[in-house]
Structures are given as C-alpha cells and as structure tokens.
Amino acid sequence: MRRDADCRYLEADGIRWTNTEEPVATRTDAPLALADLLQIPPGEPMFTYDALQIADHGRLRQLHRMYVPFSVLIDTKYEEEAPPPAPELYTALCDLGHELHFTEDLRTRMPLPDQAKALRLPNGVPMLHILRVTLETGAGRSP
Numbered sequence: 001m002r003r004d005a006d007c008r009y010l011e012a013d014g015i016r017w018t019n020t021e022e023p024v025a026t027r028t029d030a031p032l033a034l035a036d037l038l039q040i041p042p043g044e045p046m047f048t049y050d051a052l053q054i055a056d057h058g059r060l061r062q063l064h065r066m067y068v069p070f071s072v073l074i075d076t077k078y079e080e081e082a083p084p085p086a087p088e089l090y091t092a093l094c095d096l097g098h099e100l101h102f103t104e105d106l107r108t109r110m111p112l113p114d115q116a117k118a119l120r121l122p123n124g125v126p127m128l129h130i131l132r133v134t135l136e137t138g139a140g141r142s143p
Contacts, residue, residue: 001100007091007094061118101137
C-alpha cells in the first residue's frame, strides 16, 4: 500500500481491482489467532468483508477478505453504519486521524474447492495467499 498526497491509499503496484459484485459484510467475533494478530481481545466483534475482485480485464482474480474490529469504529460515524471496504477504509481511517502501518506475509497453498472455482484455477495449481495486517503507527494495535 502507498498513500498519495490527498491521503488516499492505493495498491503500490498500481493494479486497480474491481469488485465483481458488492462486498458481503457480516458481523463476526475475533477467534483467538486473529485477535492475537490484530492485537485485540479474543471474541471482539468485527465486520468481515468478502469480495471477488478482478483486474486487467478479468485476467487477474482475487478473493479479498477484510476484518475490521468494532473498537476501531468507536466515536466515529461507523458506529451507526458499516465502514467502507479497503482501500477506501484506509482513506477513511486517515481522515479520522489514524496513521497506518502495513505488514504483509506471503505464502502459497492449495486452494479449497470453492476458491479454485472462484479463481478459475486448474486442478493442482496453488494460489498465492497474502495476509496484510494494518496497525496504527505507534499504537501497536489494529487501527
């Protein structure tokens, strides 16, 4: 991720991903492993977004899942309405005064059957799994 002069966040590689349909937002509670990763209490309520996205005229496909802890949204307009999905969420958090820091972990793995179908992967082809964690700079916790 990179931030432009207007405090908008963009993918560093310049790829513009488009949702194939509206992201599905659900409410969930943070399981232990995810809570530890986001530095929030286990069981904290979160928004979860799921979207199938495409780029380069449909040649590139990705399944995008995003978790937003409710504690990030306290005292904002997002207590009453769902926050926008990324990357608009990063810009909204910047507008609220958050300084964001990103880390990414990359690995390959075999897709689950529904993932292989959504990504149009032939049998035996692994997928790239990218885990991006966004924390507030200096706060040491999820924004």
